[in-house]
Amino acid sequence: xxxxxSKDTALLIIVALLALLAPVxxxxxxxxxxxxxxxxxxxxxxxxxxxxxxxxxxxxxxxGLTGYLSFGHAAFLGVxxxxxxxxxxxxxxxxxxxxxxxxxxAGLFSVLIGYISLRRSGIYFSILTLAxxxxxxxxxxxxxxxxxxxxxxxxxGLQVYTDDPQIFHRAGLPDLPHFFGLSMRSTxxxxxxxxxxxxxxxxxxxxxxxxxxxYMSIRIFNSPFGIMLRAIKSNQQRLNYTGLNSRPYxxxxxxxxxxxxxxxxxxxxxxxxLAGAERMQWTASGEVVLMTILGGAGTLIGPILGAGFIKxxxxxxxxxxxxxxxxxxSFMPDGAEDFLxxxxxxxxxxxxxxxxxxxxxxVVIFLPGGLVxxxxxxxxxxxxxxxxxxxxxxxxxxxxxxxx
Amino acid sequence: MSKNILTRRGLMRTGAAAGAGLAMPTIFTGxxxxxxxxGYTNAPQGSTVTLGFNVPQTxxxxxxxxxxxxxxxxxxxxxxGEGDGGCLNTFSSKALKGNGILGKKVQYVTGDTQTKSDAxxxxxxxxxxxxxxxxxNGGSSSGVAVAVQGLCQEAGVIFMxxxxxxxxxxxxxxxxxxxxxxxxxxxxxxxxxxxxxxxxGSDRRAxxxxxxxxxGWTQEESIVASTEALGWETxxxxxxxLASTDFSSYITPVLNSGADVLVLNxxxxxxxxxxxxxxxxxxxxxxxxxxxFKIVVPLYSELMxxxxxxxxxxVLGSMNYNWQLDNEGSKQFVKSxxxxxxxxxxxxxxxxxxxxxxYADACERAGxxxxxxxxxxxxxxxxxxxGNGKTLYRAEDHQCxxxxxxxxxxxxxxxxxxxxxxxxxxxxxxxxxxxDHPMFGGAEAKLGxxxxxx
Numbered sequence: 001x002x003x004x005x006s007k008d009t010a011l012l013i014i015v016a017l018l019a020l021l022a023p024v025x026x027x028x029x030x031x032x033x034x035x036x037x038x039x040x041x042x043x044x045x046x047x048x049x050x051x052x053x054x055x056x057x058x059x060x061x062x063x064g065l066t067g068y069l070s071f072g073h074a075a076f077l078g079v080x081x082x083x084x085x086x087x088x089x090x091x092x093x094x095x096x097x098x099x100x101x102x103x104x105x106a107g108l109f110s111v112l113i114g115y116i117s118l119r120r121s122g123i124y125f126s127i128l129t130l131a132x133x134x135x136x137x138x139x140x141x142x143x144x145x146x147x148x149x150x151x152x153x154x155x156x157g158l159q160v161y162t163d164d165p166q167i168f169h170r171a172g173l174p175d176l177p178h179f180f181g182l183s184m185r186s187t188x189x190x191x192x193x194x195x196x197x198x199x200x201x202x203x204x205x206x207x208x209x210x211x212x213x214x215y216m217s218i219r220i221f222n223s224p225f226g227i228m229l230r231a232i233k234s235n236q237q238r239l240n241y242t243g244l245n246s247r248p249y250x251x252x253x254x255x256x257x258x259x260x261x262x263x264x265x266x267x268x269x270x271x272x273x274l275a276g277a278e279r280m281q282w283t284a285s286g287e288v289v290l291m292t293i294l295g296g297a298g299t300l301i302g303p304i305l306g307a308g309f310i311k312x313x314x315x316x317x318x319x320x321x322x323x324x325x326x327x328x329x330s331f332m333p334d335g336a337e338d339f340l341x342x343x344x345x346x347x348x349x350x351x352x353x354x355x356x357x358x359x360x361x362x363v364v365i366f367l368p369g370g371l372v373x374x375x376x377x378x379x380x381x382x383x384x385x386x387x388x389x390x391x392x393x394x395x396x397x398x399x400x401x402x403x404x
Numbered sequence: 405m406s407k408n409i410l411t412r413r414g415l416m417r418t419g420a421a422a423g424a425g426l427a428m429p430t431i432f433t434g435x436x437x438x439x440x441x442x443g444y445t446n447a448p449q450g451s452t453v454t455l456g457f458n459v460p461q462t463x464x465x466x467x468x469x470x471x472x473x474x475x476x477x478x479x480x481x482x483x484x485g486e487g488d489g490g491c492l493n494t495f496s497s498k499a500l501k502g503n504g505i506l507g508k509k510v511q512y513v514t515g516d517t518q519t520k521s522d523a524x525x526x527x528x529x530x531x532x533x534x535x536x537x538x539x540x541n542g543g544s545s546s547g548v549a550v551a552v553q554g555l556c557q558e559a560g561v562i563f564m565x566x567x568x569x570x571x572x573x574x575x576x577x578x579x580x581x582x583x584x585x586x587x588x589x590x591x592x593x594x595x596x597x598x599x600x601x602x603x604x605g606s607d608r609r610a611x612x613x614x615x616x617x618x619x620g621w622t623q624e625e626s627i628v629a630s631t632e633a634l635g636w637e638t639x640x641x642x643x644x645x646l647a648s649t650d651f652s653s654y655i656t657p658v659l660n661s662g663a664d665v666l667v668l669n670x671x672x673x674x675x676x677x678x679x680x681x682x683x684x685x686x687x688x689x690x691x692x693x694x695x696x697f698k699i700v701v702p703l704y705s706e707l708m709x710x711x712x713x714x715x716x717x718x719v720l721g722s723m724n725y726n727w728q729l730d731n732e733g734s735k736q737f738v739k740s741x742x743x744x745x746x747x748x749x750x751x752x753x754x755x756x757x758x759x760x761x762x763y764a765d766a767c768e769r770a771g772x773x774x775x776x777x778x779x780x781x782x783x784x785x786x787x788x789x790x791g792n793g794k795t796l797y798r799a800e801d802h803q804c805x806x807x808x809x810x811x812x813x814x815x816x817x818x819x820x821x822x823x824x825x826x827x828x829x830x831x832x833x834x835x836x837x838x839x840d841h842p843m844f845g846g847a848e849a850k851l852g853x854x855x856x857x858x
Contacts, residue, residue, distance in 0.1 A: 155547035278520035350461035
């Protein structure tokens, strides 16, 4: 279907189902239960899962295929966000021009940075991109936010004020980002038994864009262009000796992944019309590297899994405080309760970085291929056991395991 | 490569699937949020009400955040009638009974702002969308305060700002759903100026080092304006990048500039480093223009004082609150806080504690959790007994007006906690300004309409 092999089609369908049913799948626990703490199905977090998924998919096109490790991708994300908020400020709250411009601006910006950075490879390339990203951050944080020429509004973040021009804004349209009148914040809440599911307009816009982005990434992976990029990864020198100039290919990959990042940035601004300079900081660039490696670099679905994993920790684990811990362990005798709380305390709440770091180490040491490799191993394990039992379920098990 | 052939059957199948997908949501007999509840976001259901405490738990202001959280937990305890009741005993409004808010037990959720406006908004959004928080309180920087205040306005909940000192929070970025108890850069300038004149004379030459972002600029603007009104001359104003840790290269030119006062518009780790550098260059023992060289740090905090150690001796600055203040509310608060945590509360802890109590009291007096009712109850509210003395929540810009403290690094501290001594309590009239003051966005700054959400 759609020019994909049956395996890739299956993968696309799985991703589509996951994305469309996320509001239900991510809220597995009834609202009143103690486990509701772990529910992730609220609009803001779901939007983040999807948006950072797009960001990581784009990063993977550069890193996974060509092996060029960019440490400055957050710069494109930030540029995309600023472009989108400026469209809100100047035109109207409609998200379509904002998202389009964010992709275009991030694309132009990545041509500029890519043209310079790609003169070097390996660690020098990484350092160059890092330098550019930090430069962009400094520009956004203070230089370009002085009272005389305020492009970014610095620390506070660029936002829309009531006295902005917004030339296409009419009364009757929502005062928040909207898709031709449909507010991105509008949420349809379904209460079923103890459960409550939020179907959010903004989330579904992001999810549809994610599917398009994912589809395009599959096509790029399978195209002759993608094969050329893989050739660059395996041995660029050999490629050069055959008389091929590899730079246009790497630059194209860089720009494509920069545009993906810009798209993600534009979507972030479309969901929440504020662009902060921290989005461009090196920690943000590092985060997308972690997402890709954690999920499985060079695989199709890995980056999405990695993005979801990290955002889940950032938003759910960081909110577990001592109060919550005491509730969990309240069934125990007093001494044991305090003891357990003291043990768990460093790993939750403000210690979420620690838990994430440990998990990251475990994944890198034991599953070098990331979460995708974990999935494959489980798949193989199940597959083998079934084989021993008689092999009746074989095709079924095969379909379940995530493809590369 | 497989071919992409569109058949009639394939098309019909796809169409049917897409149609079913689109029709899906309508199958459920769901209720829209606003219809199910009482006309405002997150109306408390059942016997509890949830507050959101959004403080920096990681990053440069993590210490301030930790202290804020302690104070917020103490406030919740007092509201629920546990502990010794704290400032409920001294608060001039007697609406709070110690049985929660409007009879509902107070619960809270916490989040990490990371001192980044993005992360702070994400965290506040999850409190509002997931946990049903009806009020957000906390924060330790103005960027975060302005960002979260904007979010609360859009979402239709009340924002009770924590530590935020920039003029913009209740100036050009003021919002109908946002309230600030903390003082601001203008008040710092107005309170410091007379003390500076008294201690240093009115013919000084000042050199400013300013953290290069919004808060730094508004503070520099405020201090320059109030010191120039005294007759001081501003020799130079230099912006320093926020990420700097070594300020030596910024201190050297000060010596050759002919300035005899150094104003450090820095906060947190920045201030600790720049002050230490200035002391290393022995600025305080220099004589310039026949006068002793002086250093001023307009915004002080206990945690910064602890970080700078010996270096702050004799250095002047201003504060919103200090635990050594001698009034009923302050004594009661320091007692409750000290008994529970074994240390006196900081500036930022007190402002968050007061904000939580003020919110709860406003709900009681309004008889509702509806943000518009609460805002109306807070506007123009005059109170006493929360530690700062007589205070007014001004209706025009949602800024609190109260006495401002001018403090000095103590020469001979007796413990780790009295590193600052109060020089003067500047009366509120002296730090008053018009709501349409040019430093606060002028006549264009508007609160807008209160938004109950839903």
